[in-house]
Amino acid sequence: MKRFAHGHATHPDWRMALALAAAQIDAQLAAAARDAAATRQPTLGWLYITDHYAPHAVTLLAETHQRWPGVAWVGGVGIGVAASGVEYFDEPALVLMLAEMPAAQFRVFSGARPLGDFPAHTAQVHADPRNAELAELIGDMSDRTATGYLFGGLASARTEPLHFADEVLRGGMSGVAFTRAVALVSRVTQGCQPVGPLRRVTEVDRNVVTGLDDEPALDCLLRDLGVSGNEPREALPRLRQTLVGLSDPRDAAADGARDTALQRGAFGPDVLVRHLVGLDPSRRGIAIADHAEVGMRLAFCARDKEAARRDLVRICSEIRDEVEPETLPLATALALKNADAGEAASNYTHGIAGAVYVSCSGRGGPHFGAPSAELHIVRHALGDVPLVGFFASGEIARHHLYGYTGVLTVFRT
Secondary structure (H helix, E strand, O other), X not given: OOOEEEEEEEOOOHHHHHHHHHHHHHHHHHHHHHHXXXXXXXXXXXXXEEHHHHHHHHHHHHHHHHHOOOOEXXXXXXXXXXXXXXXXXXXXXXXXXXXXXXXHHEEEEEOOEOOOOXXXXXXXXXXXXXXXXXXXXXXXXXXXXXXXXXXXXXXXXXXXXXXXXXXXXXXXXXXXXXXXXXXXXXXXXXXXXXXXXXXXXXXXXXXXXXXXXXXXXXXXXXXHHOOOOOOHHHHHHHHOOOEEEEEOOOOHHHHHHHHHHHHXXXXXXXXXXXXXXXXXXOOOEEEEOOOOOOOOEXXXXXXXXXXXXXXXXHHHHHHHHHHOOOOOOHHHHHHHHHOOHHHHHHHOOOOEEEEEEEEEOOOOHHHHOOOOHHHHHHHHHHOOOOEEEEEEOOXXXXXXXXXXXXXXXXXXX
């Protein structure tokens, strides 16, 4: 069984925050040692810090190496960081998680430390959002894994978006690859709700979409939003809140899932949400923050708190259904059947060793109605399992870069 331990703290002094979090981890590891006949030493660690601590990142990471020798570290900087049931947003804080995992089952990598011949099955990645070749890096890394599945996100900071791979890194991409022996389950949750029908891109010039369903794209946008087309500038306040959901019809397997998701007023994981960055009244077009192609599907959308809550609950339920064993002891099965969802999750966490949650920096706090509300939903659904993560400037799942999403990944016992 893989054992995970986690700790988190906020304090103006990073040294105090690290000491508080370390005390939590050490207590958990000591308890695990008492309960087990034999335990391994932690070998892999995750460290996420808010950008308040970024100027001290090198010293902080060196301190973690000293406290837990033999542990390889990955992580990065975020505007906010996440732990089980709590988020630290726009305040000095850090979260850590350690795992007892055979060293042969993972490898930390970066631009200076390539994977070589390591048999990567999946990989967690962190990257600098300023990198102009980010899409190529994500695609190349996805191709290096047997499944093509990546999970992770882009560092976010008001100063410098750093990421960690046994050292503090600037630019590029880093992370940790896992062999097929490391069983994990990952899901993407969207934070936007469609405000119009799914349309087909019929005319486009790079990032300016001029035709949707053989109609002027701007006319379709204004009609979907229910605003007058006589003077688009009058609609600017509403347009500033509008986003675009893009999907590729060549992913035929996703067609059914996409239609089902739209019927329930949500987006599936095949949809990439992008900003609407401008209008082109002369061509009756719209400019989006990505390149589109003729044949792509497009739906206008807006951030929506209730849709985001429902979709987060959905992916948590899917993960629990997948990691729980197919057959349970009769007493446990009856207890789960008779308990409500919250009680069941709190009292039964069999199958989940630890979790990593990467959420968009635009989803934290108020977007879910209250501070830490997003992480409360996850803990309510999964139970109080070790969990760390951060609020990113872009989320990564499979070979895609998302926005306004959450990527939840759990490691199985």
